[in-house]
Amino acid sequence: MAKVLIIGAGGVGGVVTHKCAQLTEVFEEIVLASRTEEKCRHIAAQLDRPIETAQVDADNVPELVALINRVKPDLVINVALPYQDLTIMDACLEAGVNYLDTANYEPLDTAKFEYSWQWAYQDKFKEAGLMALLGSGFDPGATNVFTAYIAKHYFDEIHTLDIIDVNGGDHGYPFATNFNPEINIREVTAECRHWENGEFVTTPAMSTKQSFTCPDGVGTYNIYRMYHEELESLVKNFPSLKRAQFWMSFGESYLKHLEVLGNVGMTGIEPVEFNGQQIVPIQFLKRLLPDPASLGPRTKGKTCIGCVVTGVKDGKPKTVYLYNICDHQACYAEVQSQAISYTTGVPAMIGAKMMLEGKWQQAGVWNMEQMDPDPFMEDMNKYGLPWAVIEEPGFDLV
Template identity: 80%
Template sequence: MSKVVIIGAGGVGNVVAHKCAQLVDVFSDIVLASRTKSKCDAIAADIKSSLNRDIKTAAVDADNVAELTALLKQEQPKLVINVALPYQDLSIMDACLEAGVDYLDTANYEPLDTAKFEYKWQWAYQDKFKKAGLTALLGSGFDPGATNVFTAYLAKHYFDEIETLDIIDVNGGDHGYPFATNFNPEINIREVTADCRHFENGQFVTTPAMSTKAAFTCPEEIGDFTIYRLYHEELESLAKHYPSLKRAQFWMSFSDNYLKHLEVLGNVGMTGIEPVDYKGQKIVPIQFLAQLLPDPASLGPRTKGKTCIGCVVTGIKDGEKKTYYLYNICDHEACYAEVKSQAISYTTGVPAMIGAKMMLQGHWKQPGVWNMEQLNPDPFMADMNQYGLPWKVIELKDFALN
């Protein structure tokens, strides 16, 4: 029996629950838990309707270690799939240690009071998980997650040594709103407005947010996009685990409309993360803004178009310099038809399910705290093709971002 507890009932939690529910032989029992049990119940009802499968639901405060530990000891799962907020990673890891349960998340821990995306807090758990004989898998979403595995797959099969890495995340979808975020608004806006850092010549170089842009043409007639360089957490682990890298960058597409709204909101202070006084109460502007914006989980039926996310890697093979592009294209409407979520949630939720499958089946089960690229990429990549995120590798003769 392989019972899992999924924590989080937003857009990604919905996808993870659906995809796990599809694989009865791997995920024999599923418990979906969130602070708001009604959200879990709605997802469970949808799964019952579409898959004729029952999953259990529970209310839990993921910030409360004792409460979460009690739930885990009661349910005794093999694994916790954490798709709650990054601020809650450490409390959930603590509960897993207390209850003796393996752990998986999709995004690294971030302190509530500062926009700082680093792995140091979770890497510090290495000895605790190792001594407990438990596995913690970090960042099993798409980016981070699949992009780490893409890099590992290319490094293993196409290169003797890799030298540069460009992770390119393009969302060609349109939801029709003047301004909305495709995942948690608070995390999304903090990510985009933080200082950019990229890895070059052995160190991270800091530049102003969104100050470097380039033109990029996606394959398979997805189209031409303007992409902007920003910091993303997988750069930290990939630079650490591939010392041959001379440069590593992360790029994401944004429309002019999105950037104009973001600029205005920033100018009036609505993207701030420091509490302000309002009529005797402390409120955090970005958290208030998140309440005003459309719920990302509601974008599914409105969103049309495709995503194109992948890695361009250059390096040496048999003495020659080579460049390969490994990518996935995902259709928003096809995702909604399958699991009632748009492609941003889908591309995060499917790798979370696959990472969990890797752990439960023993492919990636080893005590300690691990990033995706440290583990064998081959079975994960095979499952990407099987469970909704097919990928391709093409060789590029001329590649430049300018």
């Protein structure tokens, strides 16, 4: 039915490739490309069907265009680094192909992630008759679709949104990150922003904490309010929201290590001179930490990610909690990856499937919640991320 070019062979790239390879009726041909082709070959060797691999520098637009023109895909799935979103979008425009990513653009030299740079491509993609689907991971991604699904089926108007991301997994290391260390640490150490009464309110990073008990025996965890990019598009596309917050769980060991590393300057993004060379501290730290793709075999436990929404239905107040629980070891058994990469990679495959099947196909640049949530939610149940709904769950987040 279709041919896809997947760019990026990290943990998420591996999951996307595995999941696409499982659906031969949709993804007839797959090409996996990365700066290091050996990583692509390693993933390809795990599959039950042959795929093509290639080498590409995702920072180099002419190189990307040459690869796209040679491969001639129906869709480019970008699971490279967020710093490379714009070069890949530029290449897709030049080569005339649709685009999908899992995380919004972030400048290499500024710890600031927002959609403005990619939303600026709206007219270019529309005029070219091409579609760019932004943030088709879990958060952002599935959480945006969760919100749209809840708003469509349970409410006349939604008023508050709390996205809660709990990782109850244990990899056994004193300190490691479950996805790209550089991106992870930049997110966690950034100032918190949440939406309240028509504006974003800024508070110090990790300054608001609550205890949250997950359903289905996953456990009770400390969750911390932080900024996450899906809030930016959700408050724009659901203007009735009076408050929107994002929460993530962190263990005490992780936070203590992060505090010490920050105090000694290892999380900095400004280059420093060392032995006559310019190095960026956080990039050097990334080289010292375990590769997230290597955590799969040793990670045990579950993730619990979902949305708590309040609002009104038939004039009465209402609360709904929609969530997914994912088991790290079950993910590894299926695609040789832990659940963090799995929960990002599966929605990327489903978003691609929506576009290729024409269920989500509209020229321009779009966020997930702007599409019909129903077919995506149906496929989440089919392809490894089953979800559940609790009405009136009996808790409130301040």
